[in-house]
Amino acid sequence: MVAILCWMGWRALWQYLLCSAVVGLPLLLVLVVGTGGKFWFYTLQMASTHGVTLFGWRRFAEIVLWAVPSFLLMLVPFFILIGKNARDRIGWYALVIGFIFTSGLSRAYAGAFFNVLMPMYICLAIVAASSLSLLLARVEVSPSRTAKVSAGIGAVLLVAFLSLDLWRYRYNPATQIPTVRDTAAVKFVLDKLHTVDGPVCVTSHGYLTWMAGKSFCAHNTQVTDVMTGSSPELAEKLRTDARNKILGGYYSVIVLDREKELRDLGLQFSEIPYTVTKINFPDGPVRFPVNGYSPTFWLEKK
Numbered sequence: 471m472v473a474i475l476c477w478m479g480w481r482a483l484w485q486y487l488l489c490s491a492v493v494g495l496p497l498l499l500v501l502v503v504g505t506g507g508k509f510w511f512y513t514l515q516m517a518s519t520h521g522v523t524l525f526g527w528r529r530f531a532e533i534v535l536w537a538v539p540s541f542l543l544m545l546v547p548f549f550i551l552i553g554k555n556a557r558d559r560i561g562w563y564a565l566v567i568g569f570i571f572t573s574g575l576s577r578a579y580a581g582a583f584f585n586v587l588m589p590m591y592i593c594l595a596i597v598a599a600s601s602l603s604l605l606l607a608r609v610e611v612s613p614s615r616t617a618k619v620s621a622g623i624g625a626v627l628l629v630a631f632l633s634l635d636l637w638r639y640r641y642n643p644a645t646q647i648p649t650v651r652d653t654a655a656v657k658f659v660l661d662k663l664h665t666v667d668g669p670v671c672v673t674s675h676g677y678l679t680w681m682a683g684k685s686f687c688a689h690n691t692q693v694t695d696v697m698t699g700s701s702p703e704l705a706e707k708l709r710t711d712a713r714n715k716i717l718g719g720y721y722s723v724i725v726l727d728r729e730k731e732l733r734d735l736g737l738q739f740s741e742i743p744y745t746v747t748k749i750n751f752p753d754g755p756v757r758f759p760v761n762g763y764s765p766t767f768w769l770e771k772k
Contacts, residue, residue, distance in 0.1 A: 476561030516699025526578030668722030
């Protein structure tokens with residue numbers, strides 16, 4: 471909105487707001503009414519209750535923001551070369567800072583994941599490309615100036631290379647393909663689940679339950695999200711129901727990634743009617759390159 475106001479004036483801003491209201495509000499109404507309020511609850515109410523954490527801001531600054539120093543360096547020539555018109559410059563400042571701040575704020579929320587950083591990365595990529603274009607436009611037919619610009623671009627690329635900007639394995643889609651070991655680990659768990667007589671709950675990997683021909687149970691993340699983000703009455707009802715099922719031995723087997731999944735319900739290994747053993751994978755656990763834990767604890771009803 472600030473950028474539109476600076477670049478195009480009040481009339482364009484009102485047109486933008488009117489268009490957003492005419493298109494957005496009816497769609498929001500349809501989604502809220504059509505889902506019985508679930509759209510509002512899951513996308514707005516629940517997420518907003520997670521809260522912003524200092525750890526989240528630190529994680530954004532230390533791990534994410536400083537992982538792309540080459541793009542941050544490109545902000546300097548961009549802001550120098552975008553022109554002398556004050557309104558134009560303020561518009562660009564608002565746009566760039568707004569994109570970065572929005573991603574940072576989203577990442578600071580408890581439970582946020584890498585996808586919230588896409589607005590910032592898109593903005594920085596556009597700015598970097600624009601900076602190179604602006605720099606090359608300033609280069610006259612002068613060997614010395616061309617050499618300086620080339621040296622500057624080379625320095626930026628060197629920083630990118632040294633900081634692993636250009637080859638961070640985390641974002642290589644090929645690493646998501648299961649290896650032979652991963653496949654063997656999954657088959658090992660499925661073979662164990664197939665032998666279980668009765669209900670099974672694999673709290674963080676519901677697809678394994680389905681592949682073993684068992685009924686689903688609620689995913690741990692959604693359970694904790696709903697209990698954190700819903701009304702206290704509903705949260706207590708859900709927590710009580712889950713605790714009663716576990717304490718009453720409803721499931722023949724429960725598979726956990728971490729003990730925390732049990733502690734989220736206010737329970738500990740020592741107080742539940744289950745024998746707890748670690749899953750002994752023949753060649754190692756399932757590997758999740760980006761994020762996630764392998765099934766670790768096998769809880770069998772006594």
